[in-house]
Amino acid sequence: AIEGYDESRGDTHFTLSHLVHGGRYMPGSNHWGMYIGGGALATLALHGNPEVENPEEIAKLLQVSQENMVTNLTDAFGDLGFFPEGDGTGVMSSFIIYLTGLQAWRTAGGLDFMAAPRENIRWLVMRWPLLTLPHEGRPIFPTRGGYGHNVWSQGVSGPGVFSFGFGVIPESDQPALLWLYNRVQPHVGPYETGNEYPYRAIGSFLNWPIGVEEANPATVLPKAAVDTHHGHFVHRKGWEDGNDVLVTFFTRIGHHGYIGVDDAGQTQVWGLGLRTVWRTNLNGAVPVHYEAMEDGSGIISLRRGGNLNAVAVDFSDAHGAEALIVAVGRDMAANRYRNAGPDDGPNSRVREVRAGGHTYVVLTLQNGAAPEARADGDGVRIGNRLVLFDGEKMVLGN
Numbered sequence: 001a002i003e004g005y006d007e008s009r010g011d012t013h014f015t016l017s018h019l020v021h022g023g024r025y026m027p028g029s030n031h032w033g034m035y036i037g038g039g040a041l042a043t044l045a046l047h048g049n050p051e052v053e054n055p056e057e058i059a060k061l062l063q064v065s066q067e068n069m070v071t072n073l074t075d076a077f078g079d080l081g082f083f084p085e086g087d088g089t090g091v092m093s094s095f096i097i098y099l100t101g102l103q104a105w106r107t108a109g110g111l112d113f114m115a116a117p118r119e120n121i122r123w124l125v126m127r128w129p130l131l132t133l134p135h136e137g138r139p140i141f142p143t144r145g146g147y148g149h150n151v152w153s154q155g156v157s158g159p160g161v162f163s164f165g166f167g168v169i170p171e172s173d174q175p176a177l178l179w180l181y182n183r184v185q186p187h188v189g190p191y192e193t194g195n196e197y198p199y200r201a202i203g204s205f206l207n208w209p210i211g212v213e214e215a216n217p218a219t220v221l222p223k224a225a226v227d228t229h230h231g232h233f234v235h236r237k238g239w240e241d242g243n244d245v246l247v248t249f250f251t252r253i254g255h256h257g258y259i260g261v262d263d264a265g266q267t268q269v270w271g272l273g274l275r276t277v278w279r280t281n282l283n284g285a286v287p288v289h290y291e292a293m294e295d296g297s298g299i300i301s302l303r304r305g306g307n308l309n310a311v312a313v314d315f316s317d318a319h320g321a322e323a324l325i326v327a328v329g330r331d332m333a334a335n336r337y338r339n340a341g342p343d344d345g346p347n348s349r350v351r352e353v354r355a356g357g358h359t360y361v362v363l364t365l366q367n368g369a370a371p372e373a374r375a376d377g378d379g380v381r382i383g384n385r386l387v388l389f390d391g392e393k394m395v396l397g398n
Contacts, residue, residue: 002042003052016042020061022068027076028084028257030147033093036068037101043096044108062109067106072098073118074145075255078229081123082289085257086145090156094124095160100203103167114168125165126173126396129180129217130225133270135242137186139333140275143267146259149383152383154188162192175215179239182214197275224295224313229254231287235313237271237296237323243346245271245323245365247313251285251302267332271323272346273363276338278363279333290391305332311392312387320371321364328389334361353380358389 007014013023019039025031043061046052076093077083083090102121106112114121123130132152133140150158162181166174181188188194191204215241224335226233231251238244252264261262265283269276278360282302289301289310299308309329334352341347350363356378364382371383377389377396386397 003046003054003058003077004043017057017061019164020065020068023392026070026257027377028255029236030075030083030089030259033072033098034096036065036072037097037099040065040069040101041104044104047109049210052223057386064225065101066105066109066111069098069101069113069154070118073113077120078227078231078232078254078256079120079123079194080225080227080230081120081125081127082230082232083145083257084255085259086147086261087141087143087330088145088147088150089157090145091150092146092147095158095164096384097316099124100161101167103164114170114342117384122169122173125161125169125177126221128159128161128165128272129176129239130221130236130248131248132180132184133178133242133244133246134183137184139180139187140242142270142317144263145261149294152184154186156197160192160195160200160203161190163195163200163207164340165207166209167203167207171209172211174209176217176220178209178212179214179217183241190224192236206277208347221386222292223294223315224292224293224298226290228289231285233290233298233300235296235298235315237315243271243273245296245315247271247323247325247378249280249300249302249311251282251287251304253284253286262287269325269363270346270364272341272367274346274348274365276340276348279336280309281336282309285331291393298394299394299396302329303333304331306394310332310389310394312396314385314387314396316385318383318385318398319364321366322384323365324382324387325363326361326380326387326394327361328358328394337361343350355380358390360389361388 005016019035022032066237143151177347231253233249235247248268265279267278285302285304291299294316311327313322337350353360355375360380362373373382387397
Protein backbone atom coordinates (compact mmCIF):
# COMPACT_ATOMS: atom_id res chain seq x y z
CA ALA A 1 0.00 0.00 0.00
CA ILE A 2 2.83 2.42 0.79
CA GLU A 3 4.75 1.55 -2.35
CA GLY A 4 1.70 2.15 -4.49
CA TYR A 5 0.52 5.24 -2.60
CA ASP A 6 -1.37 7.48 -5.00
CA GLU A 7 -3.91 10.12 -4.04
CA SER A 8 -3.53 12.14 -7.24
CA ARG A 9 -6.43 14.28 -8.31
CA GLY A 10 -6.44 15.71 -11.82
CA ASP A 11 -3.19 17.57 -12.42
CA THR A 12 -2.25 17.37 -8.73
CA HIS A 13 -0.03 14.39 -7.99
CA PHE A 14 0.35 12.72 -4.60
CA THR A 15 2.55 9.68 -4.88
CA LEU A 16 5.51 8.37 -2.91
CA SER A 17 7.88 9.72 -5.54
CA HIS A 18 6.10 13.06 -5.37
CA LEU A 19 6.68 13.26 -1.62
CA VAL A 20 10.34 12.23 -1.73
CA HIS A 21 11.05 14.84 -4.42
CA GLY A 22 9.36 17.59 -2.37
CA GLY A 23 6.33 17.88 -4.63
CA ARG A 24 5.96 21.15 -6.45
CA TYR A 25 7.51 23.10 -3.59
CA MET A 26 10.95 24.56 -2.99
CA PRO A 27 13.05 24.12 0.17
CA GLY A 28 12.10 27.57 1.48
CA SER A 29 8.46 26.46 1.71
CA ASN A 30 7.17 24.92 4.93
CA HIS A 31 5.66 22.09 2.84
CA TRP A 32 9.06 20.90 1.62
CA GLY A 33 10.30 19.60 4.97
CA MET A 34 7.04 17.77 5.59
CA TYR A 35 7.03 16.16 2.17
CA ILE A 36 10.61 14.93 2.21
CA GLY A 37 10.48 13.90 5.88
CA GLY A 38 7.39 11.78 5.37
CA GLY A 39 8.77 10.45 2.11
CA ALA A 40 11.96 9.41 3.88
CA LEU A 41 10.05 7.43 6.52
CA ALA A 42 7.98 5.60 3.92
CA THR A 43 10.91 4.84 1.61
CA LEU A 44 13.11 3.59 4.42
CA ALA A 45 10.29 1.34 5.60
CA LEU A 46 10.14 -0.22 2.14
CA HIS A 47 13.88 -0.58 1.65
CA GLY A 48 14.95 -4.20 1.94
CA ASN A 49 11.39 -5.49 2.26
CA PRO A 50 11.14 -8.73 0.21
CA GLU A 51 7.53 -7.94 -0.69
CA VAL A 52 8.42 -4.71 -2.51
CA GLU A 53 7.47 -5.06 -6.17
CA ASN A 54 9.99 -2.57 -7.58
CA PRO A 55 13.12 -2.48 -5.37
CA GLU A 56 15.09 -0.61 -8.06
CA GLU A 57 12.65 2.31 -7.85
CA ILE A 58 12.85 2.35 -4.07
CA ALA A 59 16.66 2.45 -4.30
CA LYS A 60 16.42 5.47 -6.60
CA LEU A 61 14.02 7.19 -4.23
CA LEU A 62 16.39 6.54 -1.33
CA GLN A 63 19.13 8.38 -3.20
CA VAL A 64 16.82 11.33 -3.84
CA SER A 65 15.73 11.28 -0.20
CA GLN A 66 19.32 11.37 0.99
CA GLU A 67 20.08 14.38 -1.21
CA ASN A 68 16.94 16.28 -0.20
CA MET A 69 17.49 15.76 3.51
CA VAL A 70 20.71 17.72 3.02
CA THR A 71 19.10 20.29 0.72
CA ASN A 72 16.70 21.23 3.51
CA LEU A 73 19.72 22.15 5.61
CA THR A 74 21.59 24.08 2.92
CA ASP A 75 18.83 25.80 0.94
CA ALA A 76 16.21 26.38 3.65
CA PHE A 77 17.42 26.49 7.26
CA GLY A 78 20.30 28.81 8.07
CA ASP A 79 23.35 28.06 10.17
CA LEU A 80 21.49 29.15 13.32
CA GLY A 81 18.31 27.32 12.33
CA PHE A 82 16.30 30.27 10.99
CA PHE A 83 13.76 29.39 8.28
CA PRO A 84 13.11 31.61 5.22
CA GLU A 85 9.39 32.03 5.91
CA GLY A 86 9.81 32.57 9.65
CA ASP A 87 9.34 30.72 12.90
CA GLY A 88 5.83 29.28 12.59
CA THR A 89 6.53 27.74 9.22
CA GLY A 90 9.97 26.62 10.36
CA VAL A 91 8.27 24.56 13.06
CA MET A 92 6.29 22.77 10.38
CA SER A 93 9.30 22.11 8.16
CA SER A 94 11.32 20.63 11.03
CA PHE A 95 9.37 19.20 13.96
CA ILE A 96 6.33 17.70 12.21
CA ILE A 97 8.29 14.97 10.44
CA TYR A 98 11.69 16.14 9.13
CA LEU A 99 13.58 15.56 12.39
CA THR A 100 11.99 12.12 12.62
CA GLY A 101 13.20 11.49 9.09
CA LEU A 102 16.75 12.29 10.19
CA GLN A 103 16.43 9.75 13.00
CA ALA A 104 14.97 7.18 10.63
CA TRP A 105 17.90 7.57 8.27
CA ARG A 106 20.25 6.93 11.19
CA THR A 107 18.48 3.83 12.50
CA ALA A 108 17.08 2.29 9.32
CA GLY A 109 19.32 3.75 6.62
CA GLY A 110 22.66 3.66 8.39
CA LEU A 111 23.36 7.31 7.59
CA ASP A 112 23.85 9.70 10.49
CA PHE A 113 23.31 13.23 9.24
CA MET A 114 23.72 14.51 12.80
CA ALA A 115 27.30 13.21 12.93
CA ALA A 116 28.29 15.15 9.83
CA PRO A 117 29.58 18.73 10.07
CA ARG A 118 26.11 20.23 9.82
CA GLU A 119 25.82 22.49 12.85
CA ASN A 120 22.37 23.74 11.91
CA ILE A 121 20.76 20.37 12.70
CA ARG A 122 21.61 21.15 16.29
CA TRP A 123 20.25 24.68 15.92
CA LEU A 124 16.90 23.52 14.52
CA VAL A 125 16.29 22.52 18.15
CA MET A 126 18.62 24.63 20.27
CA ARG A 127 17.41 27.93 18.82
CA TRP A 128 14.33 27.39 20.98
CA PRO A 129 16.15 27.58 24.34
CA LEU A 130 18.32 30.30 22.80
CA LEU A 131 15.30 32.51 22.11
CA THR A 132 12.54 31.38 24.46
CA LEU A 133 11.77 33.23 27.70
CA PRO A 134 9.99 31.05 30.27
CA HIS A 135 7.32 32.98 32.14
CA GLU A 136 5.08 31.42 34.80
CA GLY A 137 5.14 28.04 33.06
CA ARG A 138 4.62 29.45 29.57
CA PRO A 139 7.13 29.93 26.74
CA ILE A 140 7.39 33.45 25.32
CA PHE A 141 9.08 33.65 21.95
CA PRO A 142 10.07 36.61 19.70
CA THR A 143 8.16 35.22 16.73
CA ARG A 144 8.85 36.42 13.23
CA GLY A 145 7.17 35.57 9.93
CA GLY A 146 4.15 33.56 8.88
CA TYR A 147 1.98 31.12 10.83
CA GLY A 148 3.07 32.54 14.17
CA HIS A 149 0.22 30.65 15.84
CA ASN A 150 2.27 27.46 15.38
CA VAL A 151 5.09 28.65 17.62
CA TRP A 152 4.90 26.64 20.85
CA SER A 153 1.38 25.55 19.92
CA GLN A 154 0.17 22.15 21.04
CA GLY A 155 -1.75 21.33 17.87
CA VAL A 156 -0.80 19.05 15.00
CA SER A 157 1.43 21.73 13.46
CA GLY A 158 3.79 22.19 16.37
CA PRO A 159 6.02 22.05 18.11
CA GLY A 160 7.71 18.80 19.34
CA VAL A 161 10.72 20.74 20.60
CA PHE A 162 11.41 18.19 23.34
CA SER A 163 9.87 14.94 22.12
CA PHE A 164 11.74 15.06 18.80
CA GLY A 165 14.45 17.55 19.69
CA PHE A 166 16.12 15.32 22.25
CA GLY A 167 16.57 12.71 19.53
CA VAL A 168 18.78 14.80 17.23
CA ILE A 169 20.85 17.09 19.45
CA PRO A 170 24.25 16.17 20.93
CA GLU A 171 24.17 14.74 24.44
CA SER A 172 26.05 17.84 25.62
CA ASP A 173 23.02 19.99 24.70
CA GLN A 174 20.44 17.86 26.51
CA PRO A 175 20.84 19.49 29.96
CA ALA A 176 20.14 22.95 28.48
CA LEU A 177 17.06 21.77 26.61
CA LEU A 178 15.88 20.02 29.77
CA TRP A 179 16.29 23.31 31.66
CA LEU A 180 13.78 24.89 29.32
CA TYR A 181 11.39 21.93 29.53
CA ASN A 182 11.32 22.13 33.33
CA ARG A 183 10.20 25.77 33.10
CA VAL A 184 7.51 25.40 30.43
CA GLN A 185 6.22 21.95 31.40
CA PRO A 186 2.80 23.30 32.46
CA HIS A 187 2.33 24.49 28.87
CA VAL A 188 3.59 21.42 26.99
CA GLY A 189 2.41 18.76 29.45
CA PRO A 190 4.40 16.00 31.15
CA TYR A 191 7.12 14.83 28.75
CA GLU A 192 5.45 17.04 26.12
CA THR A 193 2.39 14.81 25.98
CA GLY A 194 -0.04 17.72 26.15
CA ASN A 195 -0.12 17.77 22.37
CA GLU A 196 -3.25 16.41 20.68
CA TYR A 197 -1.02 14.42 18.31
CA PRO A 198 -0.13 11.03 19.93
CA TYR A 199 2.95 10.85 17.74
CA ARG A 200 4.59 13.32 20.15
CA ALA A 201 4.26 10.88 23.04
CA ILE A 202 6.02 8.18 21.00
CA GLY A 203 8.87 10.59 20.33
CA SER A 204 9.20 11.36 24.04
CA PHE A 205 9.19 7.65 24.90
CA LEU A 206 12.05 7.01 22.46
CA ASN A 207 14.12 10.15 22.96
CA TRP A 208 13.75 11.42 26.53
CA PRO A 209 17.14 11.76 28.31
CA ILE A 210 16.36 9.70 31.41
CA GLY A 211 18.82 10.38 34.22
CA VAL A 212 20.14 13.64 32.76
CA GLU A 213 20.11 16.68 35.04
CA GLU A 214 19.26 20.13 33.78
CA ALA A 215 21.86 22.87 33.35
CA ASN A 216 21.44 26.55 32.62
CA PRO A 217 21.65 27.10 28.83
CA ALA A 218 24.54 29.52 29.40
CA THR A 219 26.72 26.46 30.04
CA VAL A 220 26.42 25.29 26.42
CA LEU A 221 24.90 28.10 24.33
CA PRO A 222 26.47 31.38 23.23
CA LYS A 223 24.71 34.50 24.47
CA ALA A 224 25.41 36.23 21.16
CA ALA A 225 24.99 34.41 17.85
CA VAL A 226 24.07 35.06 14.22
CA ASP A 227 22.44 33.16 11.40
CA THR A 228 24.73 34.36 8.63
CA HIS A 229 22.55 32.80 5.93
CA HIS A 230 19.42 34.80 6.81
CA GLY A 231 20.80 37.76 8.78
CA HIS A 232 19.20 36.88 12.11
CA PHE A 233 21.21 38.28 15.07
CA VAL A 234 20.52 37.21 18.64
CA HIS A 235 21.83 38.88 21.80
CA ARG A 236 20.71 37.51 25.16
CA LYS A 237 21.96 38.65 28.56
CA GLY A 238 21.22 35.36 30.31
CA TRP A 239 18.67 32.69 31.17
CA GLU A 240 16.46 33.15 34.20
CA ASP A 241 12.81 33.97 33.48
CA GLY A 242 10.41 36.08 31.44
CA ASN A 243 12.26 39.26 32.38
CA ASP A 244 15.45 38.23 30.56
CA VAL A 245 16.97 40.76 28.18
CA LEU A 246 16.82 39.66 24.54
CA VAL A 247 17.65 41.77 21.47
CA THR A 248 17.23 40.40 17.94
CA PHE A 249 17.89 41.92 14.51
CA PHE A 250 16.65 40.37 11.26
CA THR A 251 17.70 41.54 7.80
CA ARG A 252 16.14 38.75 5.65
CA ILE A 253 18.96 37.90 3.31
CA GLY A 254 19.58 34.46 1.81
CA HIS A 255 16.96 32.08 0.42
CA HIS A 256 13.30 33.08 0.52
CA GLY A 257 10.08 31.08 0.65
CA TYR A 258 6.56 31.68 -0.61
CA ILE A 259 5.47 33.51 2.54
CA GLY A 260 7.08 36.84 3.37
CA VAL A 261 8.29 37.92 6.78
CA ASP A 262 6.26 41.06 7.57
CA ASP A 263 8.58 42.35 10.29
CA ALA A 264 11.77 41.83 8.29
CA GLY A 265 14.25 44.59 9.05
CA GLN A 266 12.79 45.39 12.46
CA THR A 267 14.58 45.03 15.79
CA GLN A 268 13.03 43.35 18.82
CA VAL A 269 14.08 44.78 22.18
CA TRP A 270 12.90 42.76 25.16
CA GLY A 271 13.78 42.96 28.80
CA LEU A 272 12.49 43.58 32.33
CA GLY A 273 9.12 42.25 31.18
CA LEU A 274 8.88 44.76 28.29
CA ARG A 275 8.32 43.51 24.72
CA THR A 276 9.13 46.38 22.36
CA VAL A 277 9.85 46.74 18.65
CA TRP A 278 12.22 49.24 17.08
CA ARG A 279 10.94 49.64 13.54
CA THR A 280 14.36 49.78 11.97
CA ASN A 281 14.53 49.61 8.20
CA LEU A 282 17.13 46.86 7.84
CA ASN A 283 15.32 44.56 5.39
CA GLY A 284 17.94 43.33 2.93
CA ALA A 285 20.86 44.87 4.82
CA VAL A 286 24.09 42.92 4.39
CA PRO A 287 26.39 42.38 7.39
CA VAL A 288 29.87 43.83 6.81
CA HIS A 289 31.19 43.60 10.37
CA TYR A 290 30.23 41.45 13.35
CA GLU A 291 31.70 40.85 16.79
CA ALA A 292 30.09 38.63 19.41
CA MET A 293 31.05 38.91 23.07
CA GLU A 294 30.77 36.32 25.83
CA ASP A 295 28.29 38.35 27.88
CA GLY A 296 25.86 38.62 24.93
CA SER A 297 27.01 42.05 23.80
CA GLY A 298 27.94 42.62 20.18
CA ILE A 299 29.05 44.99 17.43
CA ILE A 300 27.25 44.90 14.06
CA SER A 301 27.64 46.93 10.87
CA LEU A 302 25.02 46.52 8.14
CA ARG A 303 24.95 48.02 4.66
CA ARG A 304 21.62 48.57 2.92
CA GLY A 305 22.12 50.08 -0.49
CA GLY A 306 24.32 53.13 0.07
CA ASN A 307 23.49 53.33 3.77
CA LEU A 308 25.85 52.05 6.46
CA ASN A 309 24.23 51.30 9.78
CA ALA A 310 26.39 50.55 12.81
CA VAL A 311 25.07 49.32 16.14
CA ALA A 312 26.46 48.24 19.49
CA VAL A 313 24.59 46.08 21.99
CA ASP A 314 26.13 46.40 25.45
CA PHE A 315 25.13 44.25 28.44
CA SER A 316 28.01 45.37 30.67
CA ASP A 317 27.62 47.28 33.93
CA ALA A 318 29.59 50.26 32.64
CA HIS A 319 26.64 52.37 31.52
CA GLY A 320 24.33 51.94 34.50
CA ALA A 321 21.39 50.45 32.56
CA GLU A 322 20.19 46.87 32.22
CA ALA A 323 20.93 47.05 28.50
CA LEU A 324 22.32 49.65 26.12
CA ILE A 325 21.93 49.89 22.34
CA VAL A 326 23.72 52.63 20.42
CA ALA A 327 23.25 53.04 16.66
CA VAL A 328 24.35 55.29 13.81
CA GLY A 329 22.65 55.19 10.39
CA ARG A 330 19.58 56.51 8.64
CA ASP A 331 17.82 53.11 8.82
CA MET A 332 17.97 53.09 12.64
CA ALA A 333 16.38 56.45 13.43
CA ALA A 334 15.16 57.31 16.93
CA ASN A 335 11.69 58.24 15.70
CA ARG A 336 11.16 54.62 14.70
CA TYR A 337 11.07 53.57 18.37
CA ARG A 338 8.39 54.30 20.98
CA ASN A 339 9.39 54.50 24.62
CA ALA A 340 7.73 52.03 26.97
CA GLY A 341 7.11 51.83 30.71
CA PRO A 342 6.81 54.44 33.52
CA ASP A 343 9.73 56.50 34.78
CA ASP A 344 9.56 54.84 38.21
CA GLY A 345 9.44 51.23 36.93
CA PRO A 346 10.86 49.03 34.17
CA ASN A 347 11.14 51.22 31.09
CA SER A 348 12.90 51.85 27.81
CA ARG A 349 14.05 55.27 26.71
CA VAL A 350 15.48 56.47 23.37
CA ARG A 351 17.28 59.74 22.68
CA GLU A 352 19.64 61.32 20.15
CA VAL A 353 23.08 62.75 20.77
CA ARG A 354 25.02 64.67 18.13
CA ALA A 355 28.78 64.14 18.23
CA GLY A 356 31.67 63.89 15.75
CA GLY A 357 29.41 64.74 12.84
CA HIS A 358 27.13 61.79 13.55
CA THR A 359 23.73 61.38 15.18
CA TYR A 360 23.96 58.65 17.81
CA VAL A 361 20.70 56.96 18.74
CA VAL A 362 20.88 55.76 22.35
CA LEU A 363 18.34 53.21 23.60
CA THR A 364 18.45 51.92 27.17
CA LEU A 365 16.47 49.47 29.28
CA GLN A 366 16.39 50.16 33.00
CA ASN A 367 14.34 50.06 36.17
CA GLY A 368 13.83 53.69 37.09
CA ALA A 369 15.65 56.73 35.76
CA ALA A 370 17.57 56.32 32.52
CA PRO A 371 21.30 57.12 32.61
CA GLU A 372 22.39 60.37 31.01
CA ALA A 373 23.67 60.26 27.44
CA ARG A 374 25.96 63.12 26.36
CA ALA A 375 28.53 63.97 23.71
CA ASP A 376 32.14 63.18 24.61
CA GLY A 377 34.56 64.11 21.84
CA ASP A 378 33.51 62.26 18.69
CA GLY A 379 31.48 59.72 20.63
CA VAL A 380 28.67 59.45 23.14
CA ARG A 381 29.07 58.70 26.83
CA ILE A 382 26.51 56.81 28.88
CA GLY A 383 27.64 56.45 32.47
CA ASN A 384 31.19 55.09 32.34
CA ARG A 385 30.77 53.72 28.80
CA LEU A 386 32.08 55.62 25.78
CA VAL A 387 30.71 54.51 22.40
CA LEU A 388 32.40 55.79 19.26
CA PHE A 389 31.64 55.27 15.56
CA ASP A 390 34.98 55.03 13.70
CA GLY A 391 33.47 55.26 10.21
CA GLU A 392 33.08 51.51 9.82
CA LYS A 393 31.89 50.11 13.15
CA MET A 394 31.08 50.95 16.74
CA VAL A 395 33.88 50.88 19.30
CA LEU A 396 33.22 50.35 23.01
CA GLY A 397 35.50 52.17 25.46
CA ASN A 398 35.60 53.70 28.93
